[in-house]
Amino acid sequence: xxxxxxxxIAMGALTIFVTTIAVTLLIHLxxxxxxxIMYAQSQGTTPEQLEEIRHNLGLDQPIYIQYVRFVGxxxxxxxxxxxxxHQPVLDVILQRLPNTIALAVAAMAVAILIGLPIGFFAAYxxxxxxxxxxxxxxxxxxxxxxxxxxxxxxxxxxVELGWLPVSGTGPLNLVLPAVTLGLSNAAIVAxxxxxxxxxxxxxxxxxxxxxxxxxxxxxxxRHVLRAGLIPVITMMGLQFAFMMGGAIVVENxxxxxxxxxxxxxxxxxxxYPVIQGFILTFAVVVVFVSILLDxxxxxxxxxxxxx
Amino acid sequence: xxxxxxxxxDYDHEIVPPGRRAHFWRRVAFTPNGAxxxxxxxxxxxxxxxxxxITPYSPIKMGVGPxxxxxxxxxxxxxxxxxxxxxxxxxxxxxxxxxxGAIAVGISLTVGILVGLIAAYRGGxxxxxxxxxxxxxxxxxxxxxxxxxxxxLGPSLKNAMIAVGIAGIPFYARTCYSAALVERSKPYFEATxxxxxxxxxxxxxxxxxxxxxxxxxxxxxxxxxxxxxAAGLSFLGLGxxxxxxxxxxxxxxxxxxxxxxxxxxVIPGLAIAVTVLGFNLLGDAIRTALDPRExxx
Numbered sequence: 001x002x003x004x005x006x007x008x009i010a011m012g013a014l015t016i017f018v019t020t021i022a023v024t025l026l027i028h029l030x031x032x033x034x035x036x037i038m039y040a041q042s043q044g045t046t047p048e049q050l051e052e053i054r055h056n057l058g059l060d061q062p063i064y065i066q067y068v069r070f071v072g073x074x075x076x077x078x079x080x081x082x083x084x085x086h087q088p089v090l091d092v093i094l095q096r097l098p099n100t101i102a103l104a105v106a107a108m109a110v111a112i113l114i115g116l117p118i119g120f121f122a123a124y125x126x127x128x129x130x131x132x133x134x135x136x137x138x139x140x141x142x143x144x145x146x147x148x149x150x151x152x153x154x155x156x157x158x159v160e161l162g163w164l165p166v167s168g169t170g171p172l173n174l175v176l177p178a179v180t181l182g183l184s185n186a187a188i189v190a191x192x193x194x195x196x197x198x199x200x201x202x203x204x205x206x207x208x209x210x211x212x213x214x215x216x217x218x219x220x221x222r223h224v225l226r227a228g229l230i231p232v233i234t235m236m237g238l239q240f241a242f243m244m245g246g247a248i249v250v251e252n253x254x255x256x257x258x259x260x261x262x263x264x265x266x267x268x269x270x271x272y273p274v275i276q277g278f279i280l281t282f283a284v285v286v287v288f289v290s291i292l293l294d295x296x297x298x299x300x301x302x303x304x305x306x307x
Numbered sequence: 308x309x310x311x312x313x314x315x316x317d318y319d320h321e322i323v324p325p326g327r328r329a330h331f332w333r334r335v336a337f338t339p340n341g342a343x344x345x346x347x348x349x350x351x352x353x354x355x356x357x358x359x360x361i362t363p364y365s366p367i368k369m370g371v372g373p374x375x376x377x378x379x380x381x382x383x384x385x386x387x388x389x390x391x392x393x394x395x396x397x398x399x400x401x402x403x404x405x406x407x408g409a410i411a412v413g414i415s416l417t418v419g420i421l422v423g424l425i426a427a428y429r430g431g432x433x434x435x436x437x438x439x440x441x442x443x444x445x446x447x448x449x450x451x452x453x454x455x456x457x458x459x460l461g462p463s464l465k466n467a468m469i470a471v472g473i474a475g476i477p478f479y480a481r482t483c484y485s486a487a488l489v490e491r492s493k494p495y496f497e498a499t500x501x502x503x504x505x506x507x508x509x510x511x512x513x514x515x516x517x518x519x520x521x522x523x524x525x526x527x528x529x530x531x532x533x534x535x536x537a538a539g540l541s542f543l544g545l546g547x548x549x550x551x552x553x554x555x556x557x558x559x560x561x562x563x564x565x566x567x568x569x570x571x572x573v574i575p576g577l578a579i580a581v582t583v584l585g586f587n588l589l590g591d592a593i594r595t596a597l598d599p600r601e602x603x604x
Contacts, residue, residue: 015443029459139591143584145535147542148558148576155565245450249539264543267458275458282451
C-alpha cells in the first residue's frame with residue numbers, strides 16, 4: 001500500500017514541478033514583449049517605467065535565474081503582485097479559492113447523487129430498453145453545453161420563477177451553478193458506473209453467489225456494488241479536475257466569485273502574475289485531491305491495502 | 308468544456324478496425340443512434356457547404372431586418388440585436404463549427420499519434436518521458452491547458468482552435484500509445500524487424516496504418532469534445548470574436564437580451580447541443596459496431 005501511495009505522491013510532485021517550469025516559461029511564450037502587452041491598457045507608461053517593471057519582475061535576468069527566484073519566492077508563499085491593483089497574488093487567490101472548491105464539491109455531490117444510481121440501475125437492466133434509454137439520456141447529457149444549460153436554468157429558476165438569486169456569491173447562490181456543473185457531469189459518472197458495474201457482474205464470484213442461491217438484492221448490494229464502486233473512486237480524481245475546469249465557465253455565468261472567474265478576467269487584462277498563480281493553484285488542488293482519493297482507494301481496496 | 312466538456316467516454320475496449328468487417332456502415336446506419344448521428348453530421352456538412360445558397364441574407368451585415376424580431380416567415384429563426392437574420396448566422400456558424408472541430412482534432416490527432424507511436428516504438432527513457440509528460444498534462448484537464456494556451460496566444464478564433472488542439476494531445480497520445488503497444492507485440496512486427504526494416508518504415512508503414520483505424524474512431528468522438536470546448540472558449544469571449552457567427556459567441560452575446568429575446572439564447576445552444584450529440588452518437592455507434600464484446604451480449 002505504501003508503495004502504491006508513494007508512487008502517487010511522486011507523480012503528484014512531478015506534476016507540480018513541471019507546472020512551476022511551465023508557469024515560468026509561460027510569460028516568455030507570449031508573442032511580443034510581455035511587459036508592453038501587460039501595460040498596454042494603462043495609458044502613459046514611459047519606456048523608463050517599463051524598464052523598471054521589467055527589472056522588478058526579474059524579466060531582464062537569464063531564464064534559469066528567473067526560475068530559481070520564482071521557486072524560491074514560492075517557498076515563502078510569494079506569488080508576486082497583480083498588475084491591476086498591485087495586490088499580493090496569493091491573497092487574491094486564497095480569497096476566492098474556497099468559493100471554487102465549494103462549487104466543485106457541491107457539483108460533485110450532485111453528479112454522484114444523480115449519476116451513480118442511474119449507472120447502477122442501467123447496469124442492472126443491461127441490454128434492455130431501460131438500459132439503452134438511460135444511456136441515450138446520458139449521451140444527451142454529455143452533449144449539452146454546460147454554459148447553455150446554466151443560462152437556461154438561470155432564465156427559468158431565477159428570472160421567470162424568481163426562486164433563486166440570479167448572481168452573486170452566497171449559499172443560495174450556490175444551487176444553480178452546482179446543479180449546472182453537476183448535471184453535465186452526472187452523465188459521465190453514470191457511464192463510468194455502468195461500465196464498472198458491468199465488468200463486476202461478469203466476474204466469477206458473482207456467478208458463484210448466484211449459484212449458491214443468494215437473493216439478487218444481496219448479490220447486488222453486497223458483492224457487485226461494493227466491488228464496482230472501487231474503480232469509481234479512482235475516477236473521482238479526474239472528475240474533480242473536470243469540475244475545477246468546468247467551474248471556470250460556470251463561475252462566469254453566475255458571477256460566482258471564484259478563481260475561475262478571476263482567471264478569465266486576468267486573461268482579458270493580460271495580468272500574467274494572476275494567470276501564473278491560477279495555473280499553479282489549480283495544479284496543486286488537483287494533485288492534492290487525487291492523492292487524497294488514492295489514499296481512500298488504497299484503504300478501501302483490500303488488494304492494495306494488503307500488498 | 309471536456310473537457311473542456313469532460314466528454315470522455317470509455318475507450319478501453321479493443322477496437323476492431325473498420326474495413327475488416329463486412330457491412331460496417333450498414334451496421335452503424337441501421338441503429339437508431341447511428342442513424343441520428345449520421346443524419347446530423349450530413350445536415351451539418353450540407354449546411355456548411357451550401358451556406359451561400361440556402362441563406363437569404365448576409366451573416367454579418369447589420370440591419371437586414373428589424374431588431375429583435377421573433378421567429379417568423381421572413382426570418383425563420385428571428386433577428387438579433389443588430390437586425391441580423393439568426394437562421395443565416397446559424398447556418399454559417401455550422402461552417403465555423405466544422406472548421407474548428409476539424410482543425411483542433413487535426414492538431415491533437417497528428418501530434419498525439421506521433422507522440423504515442425514514438426513512445427511505444429522506442430521504449431526506454433523516451434517512453435518514460437513522453438508518457439509521464441502526457442500523464443502530467445492529462446491530470447490538468449483540457450480546460451486548463453486550453454485556457455493557458457489562450458492566455459499565452461491571446462483571445463481569437465484561430466488561437467482557440469490551436470488551444471483546443473493542444474489541449475487534446477495527451478488524450479490522443481495515450482490512446483495511440485496503447486494501440487501501438489498492442490501492434491508492437493504482434494508477430495508481424497517482429498517479422499518485419501527480422502526482415503531488416505528501418506525505424507521509419509516500421510513507424511510509418513507498419514505501426515501507423517494499424518493504429519489509424521482506432522484513432523479515426525476516437526477522433527469521431529473527439530470532434531464533439533473539441534467543438535464543445537471551442538464553443539466554451541468563445542462563450543467566455545476567449546475564442547471567436549463578434550461579428551463572427553460562431554455559436555458559442557452568439558450565445559454569449561444573447562446573454563444581455565435574454566429577457567427580451569430568449570430565442571437568441573435558446574437557438575445557438577440547441578445548435579451546439581444537437582451537433583455535439585450527433586457526433587457523440589455517431590462515434591458511439593461506430594464503436595459499438597466495432598466492439599466484439601457489445602453485440603454478443
